[in-house]
Amino acid sequence: MMDSLKLISADRKRVAPANQRAISFMDFEVSGVSLYSELVSRSYDYVSCLGWVGAEYELEARDRLMLKTPGEMSKGRVGLYVCPECVDPYCGAITTKIHEENGEIIWSELAYDNFMFEDPELFQFIILDGLGPFRFNKLKYFTLFSEL
Numbered sequence: 433m434m435d436s437l438k439l440i441s442a443d444r445k446r447v448a449p450a451n452q453r454a455i456s457f458m459d460f461e462v463s464g465v466s467l468y469s470e471l472v473s474r475s476y477d478y479v480s481c482l483g484w485v486g487a488e489y490e491l492e493a494r495d496r497l498m499l500k501t502p503g504e505m506s507k508g509r510v511g512l513y514v515c516p517e518c519v520d521p522y523c524g525a526i527t528t529k530i531h532e533e534n535g536e537i538i539w540s541e542l543a544y545d546n547f548m549f550e551d552p553e554l555f556q557f558i559i560l561d562g563l564g565p566f567r568f569n570k571l572k573y574f575t576l577f578s579e580l
Contacts, residue, residue, distance in 0.1 A: 434536070435463045435566045437576060442468050444479055444516055455516050458483030462566050470563060471513060471526060476544065478513035478526050482580065485519055490580065498577050499530060499537075505545050506557070512542070522546075524556070528564070537573040540565035 442459035444452070457479045459468040471478060481493040495501045496510045503510035505527045515523035524546035528539040542563045546556040 433567070434569055437462055437566075437568050437573060439482065439576065440466065441483075442466065442480075444477075445472050452477075453517060455479055455484050460512065467563075468513070474560065476513070476526060477516065478524070479516040481511055481514050481519075485514075489519065494577050494580050497530065498574060499532060503527070503530070506555075509543075509545060511545075512539075526560070532570060535570050537568045537570050538565055539568075 438461040439458040440461045442457055444455040444457070459466050459480050461467070468480065482490055485493075492501070492504075493511075496503055502508045505511050505521055505525060508529075509527035510530050511521060511525040511527050513526035514521070515525070517523070524544060526542065527545040528542045531538055531540075542560045544556065544558040544560065
């Protein structure tokens with residue numbers, strides 16, 4: 433079954449500490465469900481890579497989402513949600529594998545990805561169970577991101 437994908441306006445839900453930045457951003461809504469809300473319910477404090485960072489970064493993010501350039505995270509994965517304070521991947525990110533198959537774009541193995549530590553024993557990579565894989569119509573997918 434094909435999933436639908438929309439970009440919707442969202443605001444960061446700050447809890448603590450009080451000095452966290454308030455951010456409005458574009459969230460990924462998959463088949464009517466906000467992925468940001470799902471991440472918050474799992475205690476992840478990351479915001480999407482779109483709608484708040486700046487034109488150059490967002491063009492790069494769009495190119496990665498559209499498979500024009502390789503993912504910036506470990507093993508070529510694409511960062512969907514990034515640190516809301518500095519966008520630095522060393523703070524960790526929510527990432528996915530993106531590939532094309534039979535007229536579909538597939539996001540699979542959504543995970544918390546933190547390669548902050550050079551020591552492989554400290555590397556953190558946690559698959560987010562029950563989140564994806566998501567299958568999108570290729571034409572609708574590319575149209576959505578082309579309009580950014």
